[in-house]
Amino acid sequence: xxxxxxxxxxxxxxxxxxxILNCDYTNSMFDYxxxxxxxxxxxxxxxxSISSIKDKNEDGRFTVFLNKSAKHLSLHIVPSQPxxxxxxxxxxxxxxxxxxxxxxxxVTVRA
Amino acid sequence: DAGVIQSPRHEVTEMGQxxxxxxxxxSGHNSLFxxxxxxxxxLELLIYFNNNVxxxxxxxxxxxxxxxxxxxxFSTLKIQPSEPxxxxxxxxxxxxxxxxxxxxxxxGTRLTxx
Numbered sequence: 001x002x003x004x005x006x007x008x009x010x011x012x013x014x015x016x017x018x019x020i021l022n023c024d025y026t027n028s029m030f031d032y033x034x035x036x037x038x039x040x041x042x043x044x045x046x047x048x049s050i051s052s053i054k055d056k057n058e059d060g061r062f063t064v065f066l067n068k069s070a071k072h073l074s075l076h077i078v079p080s081q082p083x084x085x086x087x088x089x090x091x092x093x094x095x096x097x098x099x100x101x102x103x104x105x106x107v108t109v110r111a
Numbered sequence: 112d113a114g115v116i117q118s119p120r121h122e123v124t125e126m127g128q129x130x131x132x133x134x135x136x137x138s139g140h141n142s143l144f145x146x147x148x149x150x151x152x153x154l155e156l157l158i159y160f161n162n163n164v165x166x167x168x169x170x171x172x173x174x175x176x177x178x179x180x181x182x183x184x185f186s187t188l189k190i191q192p193s194e195p196x197x198x199x200x201x202x203x204x205x206x207x208x209x210x211x212x213x214x215x216x217x218x219g220t221r222l223t224x225x
Contacts, residue, residue: 042219
């Protein structure tokens with residue numbers, strides 16, 4: 001049962017433009033959300049997170065938005081850079097240790 | 112600062128053989144996780160340790176899989192006997208329990224069972 005869904009398997013964006021990655025979840029008990037970035041042959045690395053008490057969190061070029069009523073979150077990357085080309089995973093937690101991951105979105109930043 | 116260390120990075124073995132994957136968490140982290148990534152199922156949690164004690168092993172697929180954490184700096188995931196469907200990338204992750212929920216992942220072990 002996939003509780004976290006990333007419906008876009010891939011995204012291609014031009015360098016300098018905005019990348020928007022989307023994630024939907026079904027479990028209303030989730031109260032913490034994270035985005036991870038993964039390069040080939042490496043483990044996922046933590047990017048940014050948001051608690052359910054907030055609707056926005058920003059860290060440099062990365063901003064995560066949370067819409068609890070829609071059970072939807074998104075990651076905005078502005079401006080996109082070639083080094084941002086990677087697989088991005090959305091994850092959610094209802095119990096502090098247990099992360100449920102989405103299937104991932106592959107982002108390709110074109111020069 | 113060293114991150115999570117996993118060994119081996121690649122393992123190729125024949126069906127029926129025993130496989131042991133190793134993990135050294137980040138120093139000071141008291142929670143350790145084993146994950147498996149496959150195309151079909153994505154990233155799934157196998158087992159979670161807190162202070163070296165297994166807390167949640169509900170994700171361990173079957174009795175062929177076992178995990179141990181004899182001390183705070185070492186954990187193993189063993190598959191005995193291995194089967195072709197165990198082929199996957201296995202990640203170890205660690206974090207500080209009670210802090211933020213951020214888990215730090217190792218580079219993974221790519222297991223191929225022929």
